């Protein structure tokens with residue numbers, strides 16, 4: 001058993017079972033005599049790892065057969081550009097919902113490739129809520145509708161899937177990937193970096209409906225064309241083999257946990273434990289509208305910011321790491337992704353109570 005709980009927002013904690021399995025297979029994967037890191041990406045062994053990872057992801061999420069699964073690089077940040085490049089399809093405007101720091105970055109990048117209509121923004125209340133869809137002002141002929149399903153920094157999560165009608169719905173699920181079931185058929189494209197909830201940094205997963213492929217304009221760099229990547233089964237160049245392997249082990253771990261519905265139930269329980277405690281005290285505060293609170297990233301402030309350092313020091317002494325909030329928000333942030341056991345949340349709440357009693 002490891003002796004620490006890592007509350008980092010990403011790269012984040014991985015399941016101990018997965019790390020132990022990777023360690024056991026490190027020098028000799030399944031009798032091949034090689035580490036996965038040393039394998040040819042076109043060899044039989046690695047191909048089987050890659051294909052199994054895709055199969056397991058498809059099974060976990062129930063991905064319909066008319067969707068491609070791409071294992072790419074460049075992080076979610078490169079997707080901020082690849083999405084408008086591939087999905088504008090000659091149209092004049094794309095709709096974006098602005099709910100915080102990550103939406104903002106996606107919007108900024110999209111503006112390099114076309115016009116952006118901000119269908120809704122939560123800026124009026126400092127990005128502490130999800131604007132209800134009834135008030136969104138969408139364009140008449142948008143190429144797609146983009147939203148960030150979970151704002152990792154602000155701790156704001158969509159509890160619903162927006163209704164986009166016939167317009168392709170695009171979601172950044174970097175920090176909520178596989179934390180709850182998602183009906184893939186409602187989306188044109190879903191994307192997320194692996195390092196928050198799935199595996200090591202270096203891998204971004206894109207799930208895209210087939211009819212949206214093949215529309216990149218002339219002059220698009222080959223690597224940035226979804227169609228080319230899909231036709232090459234994400235092997236246009238050397239894929240991030242190690243990251244795909246670990247992600248595959250995580251998919252198998254999630255299946256052993258009982259699949260996404262079971263994982264969601266545990267995530268609800270973990271988040272409730274922490275939010276219930278926050279709501280019962282004046283010493284700590286979470287600024288987010290209750291219905292829109294993230295199950296994955298829980299930002300909170302102490303009543304007196306002068307105590308922040310002492311709080312972090314005491315947490316570290318008790319084996320609770322990376323609780324410092326994002327520099328743009330301050331205070332604390334506890335990221336409690338799939339791999340965070342409930343005992344980690346219990347330990348955090350216990351420490352928060354103890355700290356409050358000592359300093360309140």
Ligand SMILES: *Cc1c(COP(=O)(O)O)cnc(C)c1O
Pocket residue numbers: 010074075076077078102148150151152172173174175193194196
């Ligand atoms: C971390 C994060 C990103 C950026 O991911 P990179 O892999 O660093 O490019 C984008 N969107 C969300 C919601 C994130 O949490």
